[in-house]
Amino acid sequence: MTEEKQLVVGHKNPDTDAVVAAISYSYLQNQTGMNTEAVAQGEPNKETKFVFNKFDYKYPRITTAVNGDAKKVMLVDHNEKQQSFDDIDNVEVTHVVDHHRIANFETALPLYYRAEPIGCTSTILWEMYNEQDVEIPAKIAGLMASAIISDTLLLKSPTSTSKDEDALKSLAKTAGIDYEAYGMEMLKAGTDLDDKSTQE
Amino acid sequence: MTEEKQLVVGHKNPDTDAVVAAISYSYLQNQTGMNTEAVAQGEPNKETKFVFNKFDYKYPRITTAVNGDAKKVMLVDHNEKQQSFDDIDNVEVTHVVDHHRIANFETALPLYYRAEPIGCTSTILWEMYNEQDVEIPAKIAGLMASAIISDTLLLKSPTSTSKDEDALKSLAKTAGIDYEAYGMEMLKAGTDLDDKSTQE
Ligand SMILES: [Mn+2]
Ligand SMILES: [Mn+2]
Ligand SMILES: [Mn+2]
Ligand SMILES: [Mn+2]
Numbered sequence: 001m002t003e004e005k006q007l008v009v010g011h012k013n014p015d016t017d018a019v020v021a022a023i024s025y026s027y028l029q030n031q032t033g034m035n036t037e038a039v040a041q042g043e044p045n046k047e048t049k050f051v052f053n054k055f056d057y058k059y060p061r062i063t064t065a066v067n068g069d070a071k072k073v074m075l076v077d078h079n080e081k082q083q084s085f086d087d088i089d090n091v092e093v094t095h096v097v098d099h100h101r102i103a104n105f106e107t108a109l110p111l112y113y114r115a116e117p118i119g120c121t122s123t124i125l126w127e128m129y130n131e132q133d134v135e136i137p138a139k140i141a142g143l144m145a146s147a148i149i150s151d152t153l154l155l156k157s158p159t160s161t162s163k164d165e166d167a168l169k170s171l172a173k174t175a176g177i178d179y180e181a182y183g184m185e186m187l188k189a190g191t192d193l194d195d196k197s198t199q200e
Numbered sequence: 201m202t203e204e205k206q207l208v209v210g211h212k213n214p215d216t217d218a219v220v221a222a223i224s225y226s227y228l229q230n231q232t233g234m235n236t237e238a239v240a241q242g243e244p245n246k247e248t249k250f251v252f253n254k255f256d257y258k259y260p261r262i263t264t265a266v267n268g269d270a271k272k273v274m275l276v277d278h279n280e281k282q283q284s285f286d287d288i289d290n291v292e293v294t295h296v297v298d299h300h301r302i303a304n305f306e307t308a309l310p311l312y313y314r315a316e317p318i319g320c321t322s323t324i325l326w327e328m329y330n331e332q333d334v335e336i337p338a339k340i341a342g343l344m345a346s347a348i349i350s351d352t353l354l355l356k357s358p359t360s361t362s363k364d365e366d367a368l369k370s371l372a373k374t375a376g377i378d379y380e381a382y383g384m385e386m387l388k389a390g391t392d393l394d395d396k397s398t399q400e
Contacts, residue, residue: 094317099310101306101307101309101310102306102307102311103307104306105302105306106302106303106305107301107303108301110299110316110317110359111302111315112316113302113313113314113315114313114314115314116310117294117310118310159310
């Protein structure tokens with residue numbers, strides 16, 4: 001019996017965490033027998049483009065609506081309706097993994113919801129991989145480390161916690177990167193004003 | 201530094217899971233350095249009274265409002281505002297552990313939220329004890345097993361899952377009970393029509 005396909009998606013105007021969390025949650029779900037596709041609600045920003053180049057990973061299909069592709073979806077890095085698929089009211093949200101407040105969110109049925117008041121959704125996903133004892137591929141670990149660096153400004157933001165630090169150190173090891181040197185380079189790439197071609 | 205006291209509470213018109221989940225989550229939180237008090241929003245029903253007698257456990261303080269006793273609260277076995285403290289809007293909800301749909305629930309700040317579409321909140325709490333490697337005292341294990349028996353009608357309700365079964369078997373072992381024999385006795389006590397004194 002094949003599971004019915006579900007989409008996994010982060011918020012509109014995606015940042016690195018929104019896209020990467022969709023990829024890593026989709027991978028985790030598929031490892032445990034689900035049939036999911038990660039999608040992104042927009043083009044990568046300059047930082048996110050740098051990250052996907054660095055780890056040689058394909059950017060997900062871009063769409064801001066389900067368009068009948070699935071009956072059920074999973075949300076990452078957001079829950080508020082206005083940040084989600086245009087046609088979110090036409091589908092069932094079965095899973096949410098997030099680190100934001102809950103608002104403008106309501107379901108008709110019980111669901112899986114996992115939120116923690118910490119620096120990054122990818123930190124929660126790292127925890128879930130550990131809890132479920134699923135190995136994180138090196139490239140996905142590199143993406144997840146990048147998302148934590150992005151959301152916590154290299155562990156310096158006020159929302160950053162010791163759990164984000166543990167996750168970043170563990171993921172950097174799996175990815176084989178020096179997170180401090182790489183983090184500086186990545187944050188610089190995101191704010192680099194020289195490359196006019198990618199500016200809107 | 202002492203943590204500021206928080207209340208942990210289940211829904212109004214409490215069933216066994218609502219009261220027991222408040223007790224077991226409060227215990228888990230306190231084991232990890234928090235300062236919480238479990239309270240119940242009403243008198244025990246006949247089944248719940250049987251359970252607390254059986255495991256010789258003190259029923260929590262009864263209150264349907266925070267009444268200035270805490271600035272922050274944790275909700276179990278519910279999230280909808282109308283099932284919660286009368287003055288829930290005056291406090292911050294920092295944690296929710298639940299197995300119901302999400303509705304009429306909104307926060308100003310990020311929070312810890314853990315929900316799964318399974319038979320019982322106490323099953324999720326059993327999972328959290330395991331994840332955090334905290335030992336469950338035998339009496340609390342007995343209460344938690346009772347909550348699962350109550351919510352899943354001894355694993356026979358349509359909402360019951362294999363995780364509820366795993367949890368019940370594990371908790372029954374810790375509590376030192378034969379869950380099938382005890383479960384029949386407990387469900388019978390809850391529906392016993394002989395004891396007129398506890399009927400409204
Ligand atoms: Mn984001
Ligand atoms: Mn994020
Ligand atoms: Mn209940
Ligand atoms: Mn329940």
